[in-house]
Amino acid sequence: MMIETRELTKMFKDVRAVDGINLTVARGELVALLGPNGAGKSTTLRMLTTLIPPTSGSAQVAGFDVVRRQRDVRLRIGYIGQGNGAGHSQRGRDELISQGRAYGMPVRAARTRAGELIDSLGLSDVADRTVSTLSGGQRRRLDIAMGLIHAPELLFLDEPSTGLDPQNRANLQEHIVRLRAEHGTTIVLTTHYLDEADSMAERVIVIDHGRIIADDTPQQLKAKHVGDRVILGFGSPVDAAQAAKALGAPVADGCVRLVAEDGPREAPRILDSLRSAGLAPDSIEVKRPTLDDVFLTLTGRSLREGGAADTEPELVEA
Ligand SMILES: Nc1ncnc2c1ncn2[C@@H]1O[C@H](COP(=O)(O)OP(=O)(O)OP(=O)(O)O)[C@@H](O)[C@H]1O
Ligand SMILES: [Mg+2]
Incomplete structure (x- = not known):
């Protein structure tokens, strides 16, 4: 050590x-x-x-x-x-x-x-x-x-x-x-x-x-604290509600949101199961987490707040 x-x-x-x-x-x-x-x-x-x-x-x-x-x-x-x-x-x-x-x-x-x-x-x-x-x-x-x-x-x-x-x-x-x-x-x-x-x-x-x-x-x-998120958009709130029910996932801002271990690989399977329920999303987005998401999950705060994170770098004094 x-x-x-x-x-x-x-x-x-x-x-x-x-x-x-x-x-x-x-x-x-x-x-x-x-x-x-x-x-x-x-x-x-x-x-x-x-x-x-x-x-x-x-x-x-x-x-x-x-x-x-x-x-x-x-x-x-x-x-x-x-x-x-x-x-x-x-x-x-x-x-x-x-x-x-x-x-x-x-x-x-x-x-x-x-x-x-x-x-x-x-x-x-x-x-x-x-x-x-x-x-x-x-x-x-x-x-x-x-x-x-x-x-x-x-x-x-x-x-x-x-x-x-x-x-x-x-x-x-x-x-x-x-x-x-x-x-x-x-x-x-x-x-x-x-x-x-x-x-x-x-x-x-x-x-x-x-x-x-x-x-x-x-x-x-x-992976442990956040996971990938798959976000599905629908043309109408009714479709969104039906899809949410079919997938057992919540709706937020008119979109159905799922957490996935491997979003890009799971997305096709999610689409298949929607299709078999007669539903099709208008849009699909797979979001991969950042370390800031990890910090947010752990503390309820963002590392980016209070100038902590990727703010504009100050120039080093000459
Ligand atoms: N010499 C000191 N006297 C009194 N308080 C101090 C001293 N050095 C650090 N602290 C306090 O201890 C805490 C930890 O400070 P520290 O400098 O270790 O933080 P840091 O994680 O390095 O922060 P930063 O990202 O801003 O560099 C802060 O509350 C700071 O105000
Ligand atoms: Mg420091």
Whole structure:
């Protein structure tokens, strides 16, 4: 296990930011923590990276206790915080080398490693410019290189793609997935972007009010908590009512709504059974669930409310 927590809790005065989290992450996993603003994602990462001590409970990271063995933990992890990053007046390459030196790497090793990361993160064209001239996406990739310079086994990324435009975000995601494939790095990231959690992580941990409320593959979360919906439209309310009766499903907004495990495959069967009852819908729509639907089912709230989700990205400050 790379991470193992027991009832991990953080109080800020009377705010229970993290409320008894039990979490295990195995070597090589790519896990996304998903939750609205203030859910406790960053606080969890900050305890796991030894930046703040837990109020109660415990956590082992890379085999060491985060309180008693801070230094051992720190040497084995990389952490890219929400909006931290390289200094501005140095060249990107020099920032990387200094960071490696700060981790005790000999200068030659740091230089070699910096070169490798610059290549693998697609920074070759910009690494010798001062950091302040880089775009938001380039800067974020440099941040990730900073977190990786000492080849950590475990990388924590707090909202790596917040503030990036969709193209840079996709590009960054591709880099993260590739790094993981090439180096077997265990990665724990937080995100507001539902599509990002869905497409990148094979495991999504949904956090709300400091607690884990779901933990599974995106596919399983969607299948288990929401399912596909098949929505049938009819020309008249009478037909809709008859179809609803034949299918044993409710009518809402003039449409008959069914939940299906596999909507596209079940739709033809549904049409057949309607046909044999002498009914035919005007329209048929199969809706597949999103992780936001999962969150809505679990909490009664949308992740998209309150600017939590796929709102317009802010631009990263230069
Ligand atoms: N240093 C602090 N002092 C007091 N309260 C804090 C502190 N840090 C976090 N909190 C509170 O703890 C709760 C969890 O915050 P946290 O930053 O972990 O949320 P988050 O899930 O990372 O949110 P976001 O998506 O906005 O980054 C919030 O209510 C926050 O206001
Ligand atoms: Mg946060």
